[in-house]
Amino acid sequence: xxxxxxxxxxxxxxxxxxxxxxxxxxxxxxxxxxxxxxxxxxxxxxxxxxxxxxxxxxxxxxxxxxxxxxxxxxxxxxxxxxxxxxxxxxxxxxxxxxxxxxxxxxxxxxxxxxxxxxxxxxxxxxxxxxxxxxxxxxxxxxxxxxxxxxxxxxxxxxxxxxxxxxxx
Numbered sequence: 213x214x215x216x217x218x219x220x221x222x223x224x225x226x227x228x229x230x231x232x233x234x235x236x237x238x239x240x241x242x243x244x245x246x247x248x249x250x251x252x253x254x255x256x257x258x259x260x261x262x263x264x265x266x267x268x269x270x271x272x273x274x275x276x277x278x279x280x281x282x283x284x285x286x287x288x289x290x291x292x293x294x295x296x297x298x299x300x301x302x303x304x305x306x307x308x309x310x311x312x313x314x315x316x317x318x319x320x321x322x323x324x325x326x327x328x329x330x331x332x333x334x335x336x337x338x339x340x341x342x343x344x345x346x347x348x349x350x351x352x353x354x355x356x357x358x359x360x361x362x363x364x365x366x367x368x369x370x371x372x373x374x375x376x377x378x379x380x
Contacts, residue, residue, distance in 0.1 A: 216273040218242040218263025224279045227364035242266035249329040256282030257297040264299040298371035309370020311363045314353045
């Protein structure tokens, strides 16, 4: 089985490879079709869906996987959260799922509200580069107990459920 992940980020490829360990998983950088910093569950999920559909059409793949991280609030709440959505498609069927949600620290949330993107904010806060290709904000927010790869893996396995179980 050949699977395309709609991103050049090695963390997203690794998260998908964990779920589909018996498959060949290839990274295919494609646009998300949403803002660089998606806001809200709908925009974040749409970015994942767009990536899954776009990468599936690039080559002879059995499945396309899209993963998107964003910032969203939950209904009735005011705190912003880091959220992760994934989509998996074979071109006909779809699976969608989310990963863990982590409340943004106030100092980070204020900068996001002012229009900055989470990745560069986290690089600045942590004094590093490309945190999104390493532990990610999830790793920083949990003291390394939940890496970005771990968090994205949970989103991918949730989205892949219709392709992993006969119950769908």
